[in-house]
Amino acid sequence: KAGVTQTPRYLIKTRGQQVTLSCSPISGHRSVSWYQQTPGQGLQFLFEYFSETQRNKGNFPGRFSGRQFSNSRSEMNVSTLELGDSALYLCASSTGLDQLQETQYFGPGTRLLVL
Amino acid sequence: DQQVKQNSPSLSVQEGRISILNCDYTNSMFDYFLWYKKYPAEGPTFLISISSIKDKNEDGRFTVFLNKSAKHLSLHIVPSQPGDSAVYFCAASGWKKSSGDKLTFGTGTRLAVRP
Numbered sequence: 684k685a686g687v688t689q690t691p692r693y694l695i696k697t698r699g700q701q702v703t704l705s706c707s708p709i710s711g712h713r714s715v716s717w718y719q720q721t722p723g724q725g726l727q728f729l730f731e732y733f734s735e736t737q738r739n740k741g742n743f744p745g746r747f748s749g750r751q752f753s754n755s756r757s758e759m760n761v762s763t764l765e766l767g768d769s770a771l772y773l774c775a776s777s778t779g780l781d782q783l784q785e786t787q788y789f790g791p792g793t794r795l796l797v798l
Numbered sequence: 799d800q801q802v803k804q805n806s807p808s809l810s811v812q813e814g815r816i817s818i819l820n821c822d823y824t825n826s827m828f829d830y831f832l833w834y835k836k837y838p839a840e841g842p843t844f845l846i847s848i849s850s851i852k853d854k855n856e857d858g859r860f861t862v863f864l865n866k867s868a869k870h871l872s873l874h875i876v877p878s879q880p881g882d883s884a885v886y887f888c889a890a891s892g893w894k895k896s897s898g899d900k901l902t903f904g905t906g907t908r909l910a911v912r913p
Binding site (some may be wrong): 687713716724741784787790 | 828832834840843847849887889891899900901902903904905906
């Protein structure tokens with residue numbers, strides 16, 4: 684079974700631009716979560732989507748948004764990029780169905796550099 | 799407010815010996831805990847998890863211990879191998895109904911296993 688895939692793997696943008704990152708979950712997984720990893724802050728939760736609906740949201744400004752499609756693929760968008768948005772953006776998937784907690788599986792990440 | 803803490807940023811261990819990585823949490827609503835291993839420029843790889851109804855879970859060389867009263871968990875790797883050298887993240891999640899699949903991560907401990 685293929686793992687979580689993310690595209691692109693690397694991206695360079697300039698301040699003020701916007702960016703869209705894509706994530707394809709493991710087949711059969713309906714929950715997709717996004718995380719930002721920076722050297723100083725570790726992994727910070729951005730948001731989670733389940734069945735095309737945002738189920739949970741972290742403490743990030745409104746410039747960070749996402750969506751999920753009917754095939755469970757998810758996109759994350761960052762508008763008006765700032766230098767501090769430079770980070771590794773990670774996507775994780777799980778079935779999302781179980782009433783109990785379950786393991787999330789991560790993709791390789793998209794490395795975003797804002798100049 | 800760091801709800802999951804890994805107070806040791808780094809750890810160095812001789813090959814063949816035991817590696818013990820520690821993690822503390824403050825949120826009593828957490829009921830599921832996971833350990834991930836991460837290499838540079840890659841996504842975290844799931845290692846082992848434990849539910850709050852247990853105090854120990856073992857998988858091969860990896861054992862996780864949970865002390866709920868102390869809000870402390872630890873990961874034991876025995877015997878340690880050079881390939882175990884990576885950054886280890888502790889993560890926690892709360893009740894599924896209230897927090898979905900959101901994971902709260904510690905800041906990581908860099909493990910170096912010396913040959």
